[in-house]
Amino acid sequence: MTKVARALLNYFFKGLIVVVPIGAAAFLIFWAVSSVDRALNLSDVLWNDSKGRPMHIPGLGILNVLIVIMIAGVMVTNVVTDPIKRWFKKWLNKLPFFNFLYSSIKDLTEAFVGDEKKFNEAVIVEVNEFGLKKIGFLVQKDLTKLGLPGEVAVYFPYSYSFAGQVIIIAADKVKPIDRNAADMMKFVISGGVSGLD
Numbered sequence: 001m002t003k004v005a006r007a008l009l010n011y012f013f014k015g016l017i018v019v020v021p022i023g024a025a026a027f028l029i030f031w032a033v034s035s036v037d038r039a040l041n042l043s044d045v046l047w048n049d050s051k052g053r054p055m056h057i058p059g060l061g062i063l064n065v066l067i068v069i070m071i072a073g074v075m076v077t078n079v080v081t082d083p084i085k086r087w088f089k090k091w092l093n094k095l096p097f098f099n100f101l102y103s104s105i106k107d108l109t110e111a112f113v114g115d116e117k118k119f120n121e122a123v124i125v126e127v128n129e130f131g132l133k134k135i136g137f138l139v140q141k142d143l144t145k146l147g148l149p150g151e152v153a154v155y156f157p158y159s160y161s162f163a164g165q166v167i168i169i170a171a172d173k174v175k176p177i178d179r180n181a182a183d184m185m186k187f188v189i190s191g192g193v194s195g196l197d
Contacts, residue, residue, distance in 0.1 A: 037061035122177040122184035125154055125169060135188050136167075137181065143168065159191040 041061035048055055092099040121138040140153035152171045157164040177184060179196075186194055 033062060036065060040064045119155070119185060120181045122179060122181045123154060123174045124177055125167075125174050135177070135184055137185070138174065138176075139166065141171075157185065157188050159189060161189075 119137040123138050124133050124135055126133050134156050136154040136156040139155045143151045150171055151168050153166055153168055155164050155166050
């Protein structure tokens with residue numbers, strides 16, 4: 001192979017390293033936003049143009065989502081009282097499958113954006129006698145309600161996935177990592193190739 005061909009191939013692969021992550025991230029964001037916009041855009045149903053054809057207004061679905069979220073936030077903060085919350089929980093308990101989905105998604109959302117963020121304490125755990133270590137996030141510091149005093153729950157996310165695994169382990173086997181939790185999450189999710197810059 002000539003020097004020119006090797007240089008061109010080298011440039012191509014270096015360009016690939018830059019373009020593919022940017023393109024993939026942009027595509028995923030565009031896909032998610034356009035999917036939500038298409039699903040919740042009511043302009044086709046509500047308005048017609050001068051010729052009587054349905055009129056599509058791009059971005060109206062996203063605007064609908066933002067407005068609903070803001071109204072829900074205002075209502076929960078200022079209007080919804082404890083009796084209403086109890087009634088809602090009682091109603092949810094009558095729908096076990098929906099209750100399971102709702103509470104799981106609610107807990108996961110609160111773990112990232114709620115008042116008590118759960119994935120903010122990165123830890124390292126030695127998992128076997130050969131010194132194998134895993135990076136995780138301390139999610140429960142006290143398991144006495146489960147009859148497990150002195151033990152903690154640690155969540156281990158999988159690389160290249162939103163899934164993970166929770167283990168229960170003695171508190172003294174868990175060592176905190178003095179790094180930003182977001183950087184450690186990025187490190188684990190990326191398979192160990194980024195997040196330690």
